Amino acid sequence: MRRAVLIAIPYAWLLALFLVPFGIVLKISLSDTAIAIPPYVPTLDLAEGWTGFRTFLSELDFENFVWLTEDDLYWKAYLSSFKIALIATFFTLLVGYPMAYGMARAPQEWRPTLMMLVILPFWTSFLIRVYAWMGILSNEGFLNQILLWLGVISEPLTLLNTNKAVYIGIVYTYLPFMILPIYAALDRLDGSLIEAAEDLGCSRLQAFWLVTIPLSRPGIIAGSFLVFIPVLGEFVIPSLLGGSGTLMIGKVLWEEFFSNRDWPVASAVAVVLLLILVIPIVLFQRNQQKQAEAEQ
Amino acid sequence: MGDIVSSTVFEPWEDARAEPLIRFRNVTKRFGSFTAIDNLTLDIYEKEFFALLGPSGCGKTTMMRMLAGFEHPTEGSIELAGRDIANVPPNKRAVNMMFQSYALFPHLNIWDNIAFGLRRDKLPKLDLEARVEEMLKLTRLEKFATRKPHQISGGQRQRVALARSLAKAPKLLLLDEPLGALDKKLRQDTQFELMDIQEKTGTTFVIVTHDQEEAMTVASRVAVMDEGRLIQVATPDRIYENPESVYVADFIGDVNIIQGRTSAVGDDTYSIEWAEGQRQLNATSATSFDNGQTCHLAIRPEKVTITSDRPEDADNAVQGRVHDIAYLGNLSTYYVELPNGTIIKAQTANTRRISRRSFTWEDPVWLSWTATAGVLLAN
Ligand SMILES: Nc1ncnc2c1ncn2[C@@H]1O[C@H](COP(=O)(O)OP(=O)(O)O)[C@@H](O)[C@H]1O
Ligand SMILES: [Mg+2]
Numbered sequence: 001m002r003r004a005v006l007i008a009i010p011y012a013w014l015l016a017l018f019l020v021p022f023g024i025v026l027k028i029s030l031s032d033t034a035i036a037i038p039p040y041v042p043t044l045d046l047a048e049g050w051t052g053f054r055t056f057l058s059e060l061d062f063e064n065f066v067w068l069t070e071d072d073l074y075w076k077a078y079l080s081s082f083k084i085a086l087i088a089t090f091f092t093l094l095v096g097y098p099m100a101y102g103m104a105r106a107p108q109e110w111r112p113t114l115m116m117l118v119i120l121p122f123w124t125s126f127l128i129r130v131y132a133w134m135g136i137l138s139n140e141g142f143l144n145q146i147l148l149w150l151g152v153i154s155e156p157l158t159l160l161n162t163n164k165a166v167y168i169g170i171v172y173t174y175l176p177f178m179i180l181p182i183y184a185a186l187d188r189l190d191g192s193l194i195e196a197a198e199d200l201g202c203s204r205l206q207a208f209w210l211v212t213i214p215l216s217r218p219g220i221i222a223g224s225f226l227v228f229i230p231v232l233g234e235f236v237i238p239s240l241l242g243g244s245g246t247l248m249i250g251k252v253l254w255e256e257f258f259s260n261r262d263w264p265v266a267s268a269v270a271v272v273l274l275l276i277l278v279i280p281i282v283l284f285q286r287n288q289q290k291q292a293e294a295e296q
Numbered sequence: 297m298g299d300i301v302s303s304t305v306f307e308p309w310e311d312a313r314a315e316p317l318i319r320f321r322n323v324t325k326r327f328g329s330f331t332a333i334d335n336l337t338l339d340i341y342e343k344e345f346f347a348l349l350g351p352s353g354c355g356k357t358t359m360m361r362m363l364a365g366f367e368h369p370t371e372g373s374i375e376l377a378g379r380d381i382a383n384v385p386p387n388k389r390a391v392n393m394m395f396q397s398y399a400l401f402p403h404l405n406i407w408d409n410i411a412f413g414l415r416r417d418k419l420p421k422l423d424l425e426a427r428v429e430e431m432l433k434l435t436r437l438e439k440f441a442t443r444k445p446h447q448i449s450g451g452q453r454q455r456v457a458l459a460r461s462l463a464k465a466p467k468l469l470l471l472d473e474p475l476g477a478l479d480k481k482l483r484q485d486t487q488f489e490l491m492d493i494q495e496k497t498g499t500t501f502v503i504v505t506h507d508q509e510e511a512m513t514v515a516s517r518v519a520v521m522d523e524g525r526l527i528q529v530a531t532p533d534r535i536y537e538n539p540e541s542v543y544v545a546d547f548i549g550d551v552n553i554i555q556g557r558t559s560a561v562g563d564d565t566y567s568i569e570w571a572e573g574q575r576q577l578n579a580t581s582a583t584s585f586d587n588g589q590t591c592h593l594a595i596r597p598e599k600v601t602i603t604s605d606r607p608e609d610a611d612n613a614v615q616g617r618v619h620d621i622a623y624l625g626n627l628s629t630y631y632v633e634l635p636n637g638t639i640i641k642a643q644t645a646n647t648r649r650i651s652r653r654s655f656t657w658e659d660p661v662w663l664s665w666t667a668t669a670g671v672l673l674a675n
Contacts, residue, residue, distance in 0.1 A: 197412070
């Protein structure tokens with residue numbers, strides 16, 4: 001009995017905070033816009049009983065999903081989000097791997113401090129940090145001033161409101177999600193394996209490539225998914241740092257909801273985004289499971 | 297004829313002209329303020345099967361790691377084939393090491409683990425495959441070639457580690473406690489296999505072990521170490537029969553140590569005053585002792601004879617009572633308590649069935665041994 005209750009808690013949580021809201025969003029995505037409060041029809045009126053429910057169901061349709069395929073804004077936004085997420089994940093890996101490696105090779109007594117430094121940014125508001133980047137990247141910002149002062153450039157670089165700024169923002173924000181799983185994998189790596197590789201004729205670089213990289217692969221995969229999945233639907237960074245040319249589905253979603261007040265189309269966009277995300281989430285789970293099995 | 301005999305005896309360490317393959321010259325290794333290896337000088341010759349024996353933490357692994365190139369001497373130098381190897385990185389040394397932890401690559405299967413070193417040599421594909429198959433056969437691992445290290449047993453892993461380190465046919469092979477995880481039967485088999493491999497390939501082996509029996513079985517010479525120093529380096533039989541110190545005598549095999557004071561009787565013979573009210577013991581010794589000098593008489597239990605009656609004209613005879621009996625199957629060890637409380641071990645071969653053995657608990661017995669049976673040690 002106690003066990004049943006314990007098991008029921010996470011399921012109840014999932015039901016209340018994921019499945020029910022998803023059901024509501026799904027229902028809205030099948031509705032039509034209306035100038036009303038809430039801004040869609042039909043709404044379920046339980047007073048009319050069974051016949052009321054039947055008429056309610058008959059008014060739902062897939063119009064909005066069809067619409068998503070007709071206006072090429074949407075698939076372009078999905079595609080562009082995918083591309084940006086992919087490239088950003090790659091850059092995060094490029095920056096994060098050496099940091100994780102450095103942490104794992106650092107003397108034992110330094111590691112908690114280094115770990116702390118990686119997590120530290122989480123202690124301030126995400127929005128404030130993104131605004132700070134606006135200050136750094138703008139034409140009169142710190143970065144341009146320093147580069148001008150150093151004489152590296154003669155004209156200020158246009159970074160803010162371009163995709164470059166979006167990439168910088170994403171790499172900066174999501175770096176800890178990349179570093180932590182890679183660090184965990186590298187930390188577990190037995191140093192004598194590297195020595196064995198060198199003993200058998202590898203140079204340092206070969207040993208890194210043939211032993212360290214393959215053995216940290218689960219961490220690389222986990223980190224990449226942990227970055228890729230949320231970045232795909234990212235809204236704040238592209239809307240604050242990106243420009244009019246930055247097309248991301250999160251931004252489209254926001255505009256549908258708040259600018260167009262077209263809740264049904266916005267919901268349809270959200271539902272499709274979720275379906276797309278199911279694939280990498282399943283792959284991520286598979287990776288985690290395989291790793292857990294390998295460790296047994 | 298004499299010529300043939302002398303050439304079959306393998307004793308390069310007796311030959312002043314022989315060039316050692318490995319030469320430790322006054323090597324000291326410190327980790328911070330801790331001295332792991334203490335001013336150690338040692339020559340190891342080509343084709344030797346050299347065993348490093350000593351308690352845990354005495355610096356055996358550190359010596360291996362210096363040979364492999366993972367640690368560098370704080371002072372002194374190490375030469376390999378006449379060349380100082382201080383600046384040669386591990387991957388450029390003709391030395392392979394079998395790690396105490398095996399260090400198998402978990403992401404590669406057994407075949408690829410063994411092929412790993414060969415691939416670095418850019419061996420032609422066919423040669424490489426032949427060599428890997430040969431190694432698999434040698435270590436009886438053919439059936440496991442496609443498995444990953446975590447899918448085989450501890451003993452099999454150990455054999456993979458051995459195969460991998462042998463595959464490159466190194467000039468010098470370092471084995472760090474290679475047989476620790478094997479059960480007794482498999483360990484003995486593998487020991488003979490190692491000796492066989494060593495003979496076939498002519499590789500120089502340096503083996504680390506804390507199992508003295510293993511060292512005695514496989515090695516051409518044994519170095520007994522303690523706290524970073526060499527205590528004695530000699531052939532197994534010399535180490536066993538002529539230990540130079542109580543530490544070595546005690547470390548290798550079972551031994552009775554009787555402490556006493558010497559007084560010279562003849563040229564090489566001494567009588568030993570060892571306990572109140574006991575007759576003096578007689579022993580010969582090649583090293584000389586002063587009168588009244590403290591000495592330790594070391595006698596192996598198998599050299600002590602146990603009888604129920606007082607033996608006639610024995611050099612040494614003491615009376616006692618059977619305190620305990622350890623039955624080892626082929627052997628029995630009798631723990632005999634003397635009137636003053638000293639326990640002396642005597643070992644006999646069990647040629648008769650256990651029910652018919654002659655002594656049992658509390659029986660009064662006589663122990664005797666010859667004057668040449670023991671070794672007289674100063675410290
Ligand atoms: N990297 C190291 N740092 C500090 N101390 C070490 C290091 N490696 C070995 N030691 C110390 O040196 C001594 C000898 O170690 P080792 O050679 O591994 O002994 P063993 O004979 O058991 O193989 C031990 O006391 C060990 O703690
Ligand atoms: Mg060791």
